[in-house]
Amino acid sequence: LLEFGRIGRGAIRLQPISVPQMVDSCRRTLQHEIRATEAHIAVSEGQTVLCADPILLKVGLSNLLANALKFVTPGTVPHVTIAASVTPGGCRLSVEDNGIGIAPEHQARIFQPFVRLHGVEEYSGFGLGLAAVQKAVELMGGRVGVTSALGRGSMFWMDLGRPEVGNEVLNC
Numbered sequence: 360l361l362e363f364g365r366i367g368r369g370a371i372r373l374q375p376i377s378v379p380q381m382v383d384s385c386r387r388t389l390q391h392e393i394r395a396t397e398a399h400i401a402v403s404e405g406q407t408v409l410c411a412d413p414i415l416l417k418v419g420l421s422n423l424l425a426n427a428l429k430f431v432t433p434g435t436v437p438h439v440t441i442a443a444s445v446t447p448g449g450c451r452l453s454v455e456d457n458g459i460g461i462a463p464e465h466q467a468r469i470f471q472p473f474v475r476l477h478g479v480e481e482y483s484g485f486g487l488g489l490a491a492v493q494k495a496v497e498l499m500g501g502r503v504g505v506t507s508a509l510g511r512g513s514m515f516w517m518d519l520g521r522p523e524v525g526n527e528v529l530n531c
Contacts, residue, residue: 374413400424402442412499422489439457440454450518450519450520460513
């Protein structure tokens with residue numbers, strides 16, 4: 360709860376960030392979970408630089424990766440693909456998994472604080488991970504969403520704009 364409250368307390372510094380380097384940093388943070396689940400994490404070829412705040416982007420990506428490792432059917436090895444691409448409005452970073460999926464009627468509310476779709480005996484946590492993702496992305500001027508089907512995995516995305524620095528628009 361304390362960590363959730365601290366998101367965005369510092370100055371937001373948008374800068375070019377290498378997606379593979381950010382993924383490596385998140386992998387180091389989650390190394391015990393990755394090892395325990397024997398997860399496979401891949402980074403798709405394509406857009407490799409995003410314009411974002413490094414601390415906020417790590418909060419968002421780490422929480423999405425942690426959820427991809429956690430929310431799988433017992434006995435399933437998590438497979439996660441991270442991709443970044445240019446969109447008409449800026450850049451999109453997506454995290455696709457082979458997890459349990461989310462029913463359409465729950466997809467809008469999962470980004471609210473303390474919303475849990477499963478009991479703590481099934482999956483640990485406080486219901487703050489996706490709320491932290493949304494808070495971090497919105498502080499960078501972006502938006503977050505999900506495409507999912509129950510039992511078929513999820514694809515979470517973070518849309519980040521092309522911020523202006525001085526008179527120059529950074530090309531993400």
